[in-house]
Amino acid sequence: xxxxxxxxxxxxxxxxxxxxxxxxAEKGINVELIPVDIATxxxxxxxxxxxxxxxxxxxxxxEDGTAIGEVPAIWRYLEEMYPEKPLLGTDAKHRAMVTMxxxxxxxxxxxxxxxxxxxxxxxxxxxxxxGPHAYEQIPAxxxxxxxxxxxxxxxxxxxxxxxxxxxxxxxxxxxxxxxVAIDFAVAALELDLPEDxxxxxxxxxxxxxxxxxxx
Amino acid sequence: xxxxxxxxxxxxxxxxxxxxxxxxAEKGINVELIPVDIATxxxxxxxxxxxxxxxxxxxxxxEDGTAIGEVPAIWRYLEEMYPEKPLLGTDAKHRAMVTMxxxxxxxxxxxxxxxxxxxxxxxxxxxxxxGPHAYEQIPAxxxxxxxxxxxxxxxxxxxxxxxxxxxxxxxxxxxxxxxVAIDFAVAALELDLPEDxxxxxxxxxxxxxxxxxxx
Numbered sequence: 001x002x003x004x005x006x007x008x009x010x011x012x013x014x015x016x017x018x019x020x021x022x023x024x025a026e027k028g029i030n031v032e033l034i035p036v037d038i039a040t041x042x043x044x045x046x047x048x049x050x051x052x053x054x055x056x057x058x059x060x061x062x063e064d065g066t067a068i069g070e071v072p073a074i075w076r077y078l079e080e081m082y083p084e085k086p087l088l089g090t091d092a093k094h095r096a097m098v099t100m101x102x103x104x105x106x107x108x109x110x111x112x113x114x115x116x117x118x119x120x121x122x123x124x125x126x127x128x129x130x131g132p133h134a135y136e137q138i139p140a141x142x143x144x145x146x147x148x149x150x151x152x153x154x155x156x157x158x159x160x161x162x163x164x165x166x167x168x169x170x171x172x173x174x175x176x177x178x179x180v181a182i183d184f185a186v187a188a189l190e191l192d193l194p195e196d197x198x199x200x201x202x203x204x205x206x207x208x209x210x211x212x213x214x215x
Numbered sequence: 216x217x218x219x220x221x222x223x224x225x226x227x228x229x230x231x232x233x234x235x236x237x238x239x240a241e242k243g244i245n246v247e248l249i250p251v252d253i254a255t256x257x258x259x260x261x262x263x264x265x266x267x268x269x270x271x272x273x274x275x276x277x278e279d280g281t282a283i284g285e286v287p288a289i290w291r292y293l294e295e296m297y298p299e300k301p302l303l304g305t306d307a308k309h310r311a312m313v314t315m316x317x318x319x320x321x322x323x324x325x326x327x328x329x330x331x332x333x334x335x336x337x338x339x340x341x342x343x344x345x346g347p348h349a350y351e352q353i354p355a356x357x358x359x360x361x362x363x364x365x366x367x368x369x370x371x372x373x374x375x376x377x378x379x380x381x382x383x384x385x386x387x388x389x390x391x392x393x394x395v396a397i398d399f400a401v402a403a404l405e406l407d408l409p410e411d412x413x414x415x416x417x418x419x420x421x422x423x424x425x426x427x428x429x430x
Contacts, residue, residue, distance in 0.1 A: 054319070062308065066308060066312075068308075068311045068312070068315060069315050070314065070315045070318045070319070072287075072314055072318060073311045073312070073314035073315035073318065074311070076307075076310055076311055076314050077307055077308065077310070077311035080307040080310065081307055092291075092292055092295040092296055093277065093281060093283075093292065095291055095292070095295065096283045096288045096289070096291055096292035097281075097283070097288070099285065099287055099288035099291050100283060100284050100285045100288035103285045103287060103288065104269070104285070108346070129363075131323070133362075133363070133366045135359060135362070135363075138353065138355045138356065138359070140353045140355070141353065144350060144353070147348075147350070148344075148348070148350075151348045
């Protein structure tokens with residue numbers, strides 16, 4: 001494990017925090033984890049808002065106190081400072097492809113699962129979007145989010161019929177976002193992986209046994 | 216102008232294409248522009264789907280035929296190959312901050328404007344989300360998108376009371392995304408910048424006179 005002076009405000013129940021914890025575990029980077037209790041809405045405290053004005057986890061704190069929010073920004077900093085075991089790509093073209101496919105997994109999979117869950121969960125009434133502003137739930141977005149996830153599963157299965165990992169022939173952040181989205185959809189929405197998508201199921205089985213996923 | 220063998224499939228009417236055209240103009244990079252007529256839904260043709268399976272513009276084509284979709288992926292490739300006049304940041308920490316703030320502008324501003332417009336425009340009935348799959352418009356998202364834009368204007372004004380540009384003291388992709396979002400909101404939704412947000416109006420006036428914005 002590579003010891004660092006970095007700190008990560010995060011929550012065990014936050015899929016975005018999990019995207020960063022898996023990334024850190026894959027690269028063998030140790031940071032101090034500081035739990036933010038989202039069950040009691042601690043991310044809306046004045047103390048945390050001073051660190052992250054969007055009131056979301058995770059946030060990475062550098063040694064000089066700089067606060068970096070947003071998963072892709074945290075990944076980008078960590079990859080540049082700790083380039084071994086690259087997860088964002090290995091050259092300019094590959095980095096562009098990883099960026100493209102990770103974004104695809106986020107928009108079509110991760111965001112769809114979040115949309116369905118946030119517009120359904122009784123505990124998130126009036127908080128249908130993350131951030132400092134209150135938005136009412138829109139019931140039609142539950143079904144739309146679930147429909148989008150169905151397309152995500154089918155489209156990802158087609159993709160994985162031709163490549164071993166989401167962004168090509170090696171494990172990357174695109175796989176992290178996809179597997180975190182699926183695990184969240186299965187746990188929060190009971191949207192299990194369909195039986196008739198064998199390439200997706202094979203990839204999921206392969207990725208799920210990585211030790212980093214329990215981080 | 217730096218001549219290249221790159222090609223960009225794009226549309227004059229596409230805000231995402233504009234984000235890339237401004238980036239290219241700022242850096243003085245010349246690429247061949249190939250128009251995709253989104254008015255006649257040419258992005259759904261089999262020919263274009265073979266280039267970009269998400270059926271969206273823009274797509275950057277490299278000399279070896281590699282197709283890079285998604286604005287942040289295109290930016291990342293171009294910045295790495297043509298590092299002069301950096302728009303994604305100047306060191307690891309700055310690159311993380313630009314990534315964070317650009318993402319903030321995209322999620323809170325750009326996505327909000329798109330959400331309002333796509334769920335309102337009669338020509339996009341049944342096409343409320345970009346991509347290959349059909350989704351019905353949800354009328355409640357028009358008002359929500361407009362409310363989100365209102366918060367974006369107010370929050371961006373607060374930010375610009377302390378810094379000259381969205382991500383700090385120099386122009387970056389965060390400014391590109393913010394100004395493209397605002398111009399689209401003004402043109403498509405008639406959501407003019409409020410009079411009582413002077414820092415936002417000053418920044419907008421400063422950024423709007425850049426020659427790259429007419430690209």
